[in-house]
Amino acid sequence: MSEKRRDSKNRVLRTGESQRKDGRYLYKYVDADGKPQSVYSWKLVATDKVPAGKRDCIALRDKEREIQKNLADGISTANGKLTVKELFDKYLALHSNVKRSTAESRRYMARMLSADELSTKPITSVKPSDAQEWALRMQEKGYTFRVIENMKRSLRAAFQIAVEDGWIRNNPVSFSLSSVIRNDSKTRTALTEGQEKALLSFLRFDRQYKCYYDEILILLKTGLRISEFCGLTVSDLDFENRLINIDHQLRWEAGSGFYADTPKSRSSIRKVPMSEETYQALQRVLARRGEPEPYTVDGYSGFVFVRETGVPYSAHHYQDALRQIVKVYNQTYDEKLPHITPHMLRHTLCTRLVSKNMNPKNVQYVMGHANVNLTMNLYAHTSVDDAKAEMVNLIS
Numbered sequence: 386m387s388e389k390r391r392d393s394k395n396r397v398l399r400t401g402e403s404q405r406k407d408g409r410y411l412y413k414y415v416d417a418d419g420k421p422q423s424v425y426s427w428k429l430v431a432t433d434k435v436p437a438g439k440r441d442c443i444a445l446r447d448k449e450r451e452i453q454k455n456l457a458d459g460i461s462t463a464n465g466k467l468t469v470k471e472l473f474d475k476y477l478a479l480h481s482n483v484k485r486s487t488a489e490s491r492r493y494m495a496r497m498l499s500a501d502e503l504s505t506k507p508i509t510s511v512k513p514s515d516a517q518e519w520a521l522r523m524q525e526k527g528y529t530f531r532v533i534e535n536m537k538r539s540l541r542a543a544f545q546i547a548v549e550d551g552w553i554r555n556n557p558v559s560f561s562l563s564s565v566i567r568n569d570s571k572t573r574t575a576l577t578e579g580q581e582k583a584l585l586s587f588l589r590f591d592r593q594y595k596c597y598y599d600e601i602l603i604l605l606k607t608g609l610r611i612s613e614f615c616g617l618t619v620s621d622l623d624f625e626n627r628l629i630n631i632d633h634q635l636r637w638e639a640g641s642g643f644y645a646d647t648p649k650s651r652s653s654i655r656k657v658p659m660s661e662e663t664y665q666a667l668q669r670v671l672a673r674r675g676e677p678e679p680y681t682v683d684g685y686s687g688f689v690f691v692r693e694t695g696v697p698y699s700a701h702h703y704q705d706a707l708r709q710i711v712k713v714y715n716q717t718y719d720e721k722l723p724h725i726t727p728h729m730l731r732h733t734l735c736t737r738l739v740s741k742n743m744n745p746k747n748v749q750y751v752m753g754h755a756n757v758n759l760t761m762n763l764y765a766h767t768s769v770d771d772a773k774a775e776m777v778n779l780i781s
Contacts (some may be wrong), residue, residue, distance in 0.1 A: 392429060402429075402445065408436060410445040417551065419457055424448050454750060455554070469511060469540075470495075470504035472659070476543035480645060484646060486636060494536050497523070508547050513557045516540070517565045524566045531570050534562050575736035576729065580722055581605060587714050594710050599666040600703070604727060606663045606780055608752050609735035611700040611727035612636050613653075614646065619687040627659040628773065633685060633752065637699040645683035653753035658773035660780045703727050733778075741779050747772040 401585040411503045426445040484675030541558035588598040677695035
């Protein structure tokens with residue numbers, strides 16, 4: 386019988402264990418991918434003392450227990466050496482078939498992550514507390530709850546790849562963000578009927594800003610997303626049937642300029658009814674517009690809302706205009722208007738239609754929402770004709 390191997394303290398070493406000349410312990414094994422791996426420690430067991438001048442460390446046999454547990458569960462220690470940034474890059478590469486705006490948003494998230502210390506940690510070493518501390522650092526840097534929540538959602542999806550592929554056992558980003566940082570998100574609000582009338586009245590008579598009256602009215606009475614509104618072309622306006630065709634949106638990207646994209650979802654492809662006010666406002670816009678120089682974006686031309694050069698207005702233009710309009714209004718009148726965005730105008734129409742008891746399925750159709758809640762799903766199927774009849778009745 387061969388003599389059992391022992392360490393410098395005359396303790397029997399197990400299969401795969403050995404002790405180097407410098408006193409450090411070594412354990413060799415084959416990982417779940419069939420590749421040879423090694424781990425080291427200055428201690429064989431937890432009660433051993435670390436040699437003078439050396440950092441404390443996890444005992445070799447504690448490491449072995451974790452390794453054996455990983456092997457039993459099929460966890461790949463080799464891929465576990467990926468850093469968080471490398472894992473996130475892998476996630477982005479596997480989910481590259483997304484809209485241009487979504488891809489840009491994810492690139493922004495990647496830059497956010499790269500600037501934080503979490504990005505360089507091996508994925509196997511990331512604990513839930515590490516991810517929670519990351520969220521706290523993001524808040525300290527001034528990011529809003531909503532931005533951090535979006536980033537956390539993508540980060541969780543990236544770690545889920547590692548879980549499903551057997552690189553780690555548990556997802557460290559599976560925690561409620563509101564349990565770690567305060568939710569400072571503001572609840573979406575709509576303009577009251579009084580505020581809506583005050584805004585339109587101001588625009589109708591103000592010498593500087595009356596040029597925006599028709600655009601703001603159209604946004605309030607159609608509920609279009611601002612990118613859908615900016616992308617409207619003359620051919621999208623069916624005045625005979627009083628319908629607005631929505632099958633594309635116009636976006637602006639810094640460094641690239643305008644580009645056309647499909648709507649947010651399949652449900653966003655729709656025909657929005659024109660109320661009488663909307664019909665008249667669009668007629669006035671086209672009369673003022675005249676025949677500008679041709680301007681084409683990805684095959685779309687004849688844009689409705691354009692500068693004298695024929696170049697369409699962007700979402701940022703209307704965001705800035707609304708900010709200035711509210712500022713001047715509030716300097717003039719005692720009754721103040723809240724901060725108004727193009728999306729608030731959309732939310733205002735949706736709120737108004739619901740408050741006037743419009744069929745929820747018709748509201749869903751007009752707004753182009755992809756999902757409705759369970760209550761709305763109990764209603765009967767709707768159509769463009771149903772939506773047109775009821776909407777024109779309610780807001781004309």
